[in-house]
Amino acid sequence: MAGHSQFKNIMFRKGAQDKKRSQLFSKLAREITVAAKQGLPEPDKNPKLRAAIMAARKENMPKDNIERAIKKALGGDAENYEEMRYEGYGPGGVAVIVEALTDNRNRTGGDIRSIFSKHDGNMGETGSVSFMFNRVGSITYPADKGSADAMIDVAIDAGADECLTTDDGHEFLCAPDDFGGVRDALEAKLGPAATARIVWKPQNSVAVNEETGQTLLKMLDALDDHDDVQRVYSNFDMPEALLEKLSAA
Secondary structure (H helix, E strand, O other): OOOHHHHHHHHHHHHHHHHHHHHHHHHHHHHHHHHHHHOOOHHHHHHHHHHHHHHHHHOOOOOHHHOOOHHHHHOOOOOOEEEEEEEEEOOOHOEEEEEEEEOOHHHHHHHHHHHHHHHHOOOOOOOOOOEEEEEEEEEEEEEEHHHHHHHHHHHHOOOOOOEEOOEEEEEEEEEEEHHHHHHHHHHHHHHOEEEEEEEEEEHHHEEEEHHHHHHHHHHHHHHHHHHOOOEEEEOEEHHHHHHHHHHOO
16 A cells, blocks of 8 residues: 555656646746737747747747747737736735736736735735835846856946846846846847846845745745736745745645
8 A cells, every 4th residue: 555655646746747837838828929919929029028938948848839829929819918916915924926917807816815815915906015126137047157256247248237146046137128138238148048037026025934934835836826827926034944844845
């Protein structure tokens, strides 16, 4: 029985991973379709589409899926999605921003509000927490592109505001209006970026203990699992060891 149980557990985990992967590809495809529908279907002439395709490639989304998502926009039968932003507070007073693409704002808004409520949170009005975040362009590269000092020189030349270097890599930050020019200048020097998009960066963080963190992570997972949600941002601060422990639970 032990072996059988172990096999079932492995199959369950694989099924969950496959579902996550399928859901991720669906979200990426939706973002590509919307970007292609809003502008030109050519990445070189449509920065938003270019960023969406870049994100899809980073997740190893098949080329056929990407091309199919673009063709869907050209076919004229693609759903009309709205870009929505939801804001609120999670457990422990953690600020949360949710970006979504939806074809039914009432349904999505109700679902997001319910997720906040079920996890000791409270969804507020647009602007209720975004003032605690900075809207910035973020372009990332792997650590092997060069030293921190070298990347600062590259940032200055490219017109970026700053470059943050960690063991994971280099992140160049800039104003949203400068995003396209900075990204292109960086690509000319360093090649294609690992990621490039406009994000929400928290100005300050909120410390979270284990009990609160457990509920918070469940809420963030529930939001991320929603089909209409593209990205979730928050300002919680948790020791890495505790985060790994709760994530593995």
